[in-house]
Amino acid sequence: MILSIASGKGGTGKTTVSAALTSIWPRKRLAMDLDVEAPNLHLFLGPEISGRRKSMIEVPRIDLEKCTYCGQCAELCQFKAISVMGEVILTFPEMCHGCGGCFDICPAGAVLADERELGEIAWGKGDGFDFMMGRLRIGEAMSPPLMRDVKALGDEMIASDPADVIIDSPPGVSCPAVNAVMDSDVIFLVTEPTPFGVYDLKLAHQSFKPIGKPMGVVVNRAGLGDESLYDYCREQNLPILSEIPYRRDIAEAYSSGRLISDLSEDLRKQFIDLARQAIKMAGETAAPEVPHHA
Amino acid sequence: MHEILIISGKGGTGKTSITAAFAHIAGNHVICDLDVDAPDLHLLLKPEHSRVHEFISGNEAAINPDTCENCLDCVDRCRFDAIDENGRAPKVNPLKCEGCRVCVTFCPAGAIDYPEKNCGQWYLSESRFGPMVHAQLRPGEENSGKLVTLLRQKAKEKATELGLDRVLADGPPGIGCPVISALGGNDLAVIVTEPTPSGSHDLERVIGLCRHFRTPAGVIINKFDLNLDQTRRIELWCSENDLPVFARLPHDEAFTRAMVIGQVITEYQSDGLTKTIQQAWKNIINHLE
DSSP, rough: OEEEEOOTTTTTSSHHHHHHHHHHSOOOEEEEOOOOOOOHHHHHOOOEEEEEEEEEEEEEOOOOOOOOOOOOHHHOOEEEEEEEEEEEEEEEEEOOOOOOOOHOOOSSEEEEEEEEEEEEEEEETEEEETEEEEEEEETOOOOHHHHHHHHHHHHHHHHHHHHEEEEOSSSSSHHHHHHHHTTTEEEEEESSSHHHHHHHHHHHHHHHHHOOEEEEEEEEEEEEEOOOHHHHHHTTTTOEEEEEOOOOOHHHHTTTTHHHHHGOOHHHHHHHHHHHHHHHHHTTTOOOOOOOOO | OEEEEOOSSSSSSSHHHHHHHHHHHHHSSSEEEEEOSSSOHHHHHHOEEEEEEEEEEEEOOOOOOTTTTOHHHHHHOOTTOEOOOOOTHHHHHHOOOOOOOOHHHHHOOOOOOOOEEEEEEEEEETTTEEEEEEEEETTOOOOOOHHHHHHHHHHHHHHHHOOOSEEEEOOOOSSSHHHHHHHTSSEEEEEEOOOOHHHHHHHHHHHHHHHHOOOOOOETTTTTGGGGGHHHHHHHHHHHHHOOOOEOOOOOOOOHHHHHHHHHHHHHHTTTTTHHHHHHHHHHHHOOO
């Protein structure tokens, strides 16, 4: 199964929940950090990185010997990555989305394949889990193609060695967030019971509804804020799966990079229960044994 | 006129609460919410009398099943895996379609329409603390970068029209498309960070982005008392990198208590935090001048 940990608002605890779930997950799992703009899961899980590769996107380069300046490529391109003015042709590779239309449409065979670096993919292993992450190159605007590349590599990995996938998603509700959660079996929305948290939860809930997969809410910093989150979840029949209390010791543990499932037996049990609920929501049954506390 | 942008890399460090407080104490500005996919500033600033504009941007492919010959050329060509085989005629998945027009152009039956997309709305409003330019991207939509660029342009036009000194903008999280559109050309980027592994890691990335786009930057450390060692490490890193630290703010529930009753922290409290935030704003203005 694939479980995505998402949220509308940033900083509600996606990474905290992803790391804790990875640590206690009762089956074989791959933890995948798809928050490629601000990837932080490795800071809490501490995996040993065993491999890296660059992620590239195919962009056009023009063979000036062959180009007839007909302008069909520039006309097709919706992203202003090619411009033709008289007998001058310019490419703006950083604008290119990699649709490949210019290669197909050029009647002179003058569009050659070049590459732009989107970022890096790194993978490895931690204590009982496999790990994979994308890291967007600083200055690169487009995170979705890098996320697709990370997912494709993850798919290959689990095709040869099946495992559950736990995805730490980016915040927000636009294309990067939707890209991250799109192929999941279950979506967790992590929020906090504050006006900002609730407003953004509603947006995330609306965004992810068309995906048609079971969703549940994990309330972080429960006890802070007000009741409107609970009212919304009740109205929408959105189940509240778990509530992590608002406590200073939890915030401090996070600030020193600790897993909150290691803080107390109660918190650990809470995450074991949350993992069971995820597996159940995916229509599967958990293996009975649970790994021992490290 | 100065453009000041508040960003953070990591989400949830307190960008919006701090921007709202600056909006309250500063004046003489147009306020702008550039976090167009999850905007929250309006929850505190309560804009009214909005002029509403539709944000039409880009197009999306739509296959007409009556004229489609099911040759599947579009499925083969689509590099975004956005077209699925579907019995008699393939179907476009709007969540994946990037609107590149490749399938539309090459369809031998001319069976693919290409309607414009309404990606959301943007607003020109009067807020409690001055004119405000903000937006709401439709959930799941793209083109957030273009919307950010549009909002910045409208905010600058409004400031010029009213003879105001500044545009004060709350930015999106991350370092990707919308942040890049929000960042270039600002007079100052104020990075709100926190003393956690994620906060420092993302601070370094966002500072990297500021350098890349040659935007001057300074730092506010929020929730500094959660981890004093980490706070000192951030301060040391800032001084090694010639970055001013405008303020250290404590981890304080008062931000949330204020938010729950729809106030900004500087309205809710008159001492303590408010004094620190007033000093931070002075430091920012001095740094600009």
